[in-house]
Amino acid sequence: MTLAPIRFNDVSIAYDRHLAVRHLSGSFAPGSLTAIAGPNGAGKSTLLKALMGELRVAAGSIDRGGLRVRDVGYLPQAVDIDRRFPLTVADTVMLGAWRETGAFGSIAAAAALRARKALTAVGLEGFERRHIGSLSAGQFQRVLFARLLLQDAKVIVLDEPFTAIDARTTRDLLEIVRRWHGDGRTVIAVLHDFEQVRTHFPQTLLLARGAVDWGPTETALSPANLLRARAMAESWEEETPVKARRAGERS
Numbered sequence: 001m002t003l004a005p006i007r008f009n010d011v012s013i014a015y016d017r018h019l020a021v022r023h024l025s026g027s028f029a030p031g032s033l034t035a036i037a038g039p040n041g042a043g044k045s046t047l048l049k050a051l052m053g054e055l056r057v058a059a060g061s062i063d064r065g066g067l068r069v070r071d072v073g074y075l076p077q078a079v080d081i082d083r084r085f086p087l088t089v090a091d092t093v094m095l096g097a098w099r100e101t102g103a104f105g106s107i108a109a110a111a112a113l114r115a116r117k118a119l120t121a122v123g124l125e126g127f128e129r130r131h132i133g134s135l136s137a138g139q140f141q142r143v144l145f146a147r148l149l150l151q152d153a154k155v156i157v158l159d160e161p162f163t164a165i166d167a168r169t170t171r172d173l174l175e176i177v178r179r180w181h182g183d184g185r186t187v188i189a190v191l192h193d194f195e196q197v198r199t200h201f202p203q204t205l206l207l208a209r210g211a212v213d214w215g216p217t218e219t220a221l222s223p224a225n226l227l228r229a230r231a232m233a234e235s236w237e238e239e240t241p242v243k244a245r246r247a248g249e250r251s
């Protein structure tokens, strides 16, 4: 599996004129397993959305190493996924194979077989006909991992995949992440649990709008870096009132 790095070249991303990510440079090496960690509002989801082409960069550039966005396996945050569609578990997993079957084409028997295997791999054998709206949060996350298995992407991007997921499901899904890494795929995951990051993710981007550190996890999550990230978060929380106070002082 040959891949080029995914490079961020001095990337800034804005909502209106508010910069959510500032001057980020660095790269995800092919086959790397990287956590993106940082305080609330640090720009982690924003970064993934820009990587997935959902947001345009305000400045700088993202080089996806020749990959098309549709070739990346992407799992958005659970809150961004609508489960009210009248889809079965099998239909949802099959969406991972749309490149082979065509969005409206007849479903290839081979892909259907792979879907069943993927469901077995995530511990949901026999769930094919269940409606996705009837699943628990953990079961639904397993379905979405089965869909990623079917998609067979070389780069996999996960946004808080284990939030509100129980310990057993998390352990099973982390095992799938470990296998993806073993296959040589590039995996990037936004995570909040530092212990999980330290145990399972060799590389970390510690983000606080800008990069605090990006490299081996042990170094990136050093106490000094975590303090810096917290201080940066406090400074952007205070940004608006400080400006207002200064304006007031001058008048």
Ligand SMILES: Nc1ncnc2c1ncn2[C@@H]1O[C@H](COP(=O)(O)OP(=O)(O)OP(=O)(O)O)[C@@H](O)[C@H]1O
Pocket: 015, 020, 038, 039, 040, 041, 042, 043, 044, 045, 046, 047
């Ligand atoms: N659609 C939007 N419109 C305007 N501002 C937004 C939008 N989405 C996010 N933001 C702002 O951009 C900043 C970064 O948000 P983002 O969701 O990327 O952070 P995050 O690091 O993923 O946070 P969390 O850990 O809380 O999920 C925040 O200040 C947020 O309020």
